[in-house]
Amino acid sequence: MGGVAGVMLYEPDGTGMGISTMLGQPRAQQVAELADQVQEWAVEALCAATMPAVWPECPAHPNAHPLAPVVLHGQAVWSCPRDGVTVALIGELAATLTTAADRRVEAEGGERRSARKRKRQPTRD
Numbered sequence: 001m002g003g004v005a006g007v008m009l010y011e012p013d014g015t016g017m018g019i020s021t022m023l024g025q026p027r028a029q030q031v032a033e034l035a036d037q038v039q040e041w042a043v044e045a046l047c048a049a050t051m052p053a054v055w056p057e058c059p060a061h062p063n064a065h066p067l068a069p070v071v072l073h074g075q076a077v078w079s080c081p082r083d084g085v086t087v088a089l090i091g092e093l094a095a096t097l098t099t100a101a102d103r104r105v106e107a108e109g110g111e112r113r114s115a116r117k118r119k120r121q122p123t124r125d
């Protein structure tokens with residue numbers, strides 16, 4: 001099988017960039033290749049919008065480096081380029097990070113609530 005499959009990514013101002021992958025390759029390889037091109041586009045778009053151009057940000061090393069799309073054991077994953085840790089399957093990063101952030105908020109909220117209770121009770125009584 002030969003040929004190329006591609007799509008265009010557009011920014012709100014109408015500028016676009018084409019991304020593509022060769023057909024006939026393993027699916028994970030195609031996904032990683034496309035993620036690499038989406039990353040390039042996203043970083044340029046963030047840069048143009050004068051926002052921090054690290055995307056997707058490594059959750060283990062904030063403000064240090066983006067995650068790298070790699071093929072590992074036949075799956076396309078986002079991996080930390082520094083320590084090689086797999087963070088999420090490509091396509092599931094948002095869910096992974098949201099879950100982690102929710103857990104953090106819950107833990108912090110719980111601590112704050114109990115601290116507040118302890119402070120308030122003597123003053124109310």
Ligand SMILES: [Zn+2]
Pocket residue numbers: 058059060061065080081082083
């Ligand atoms: Zn990292």
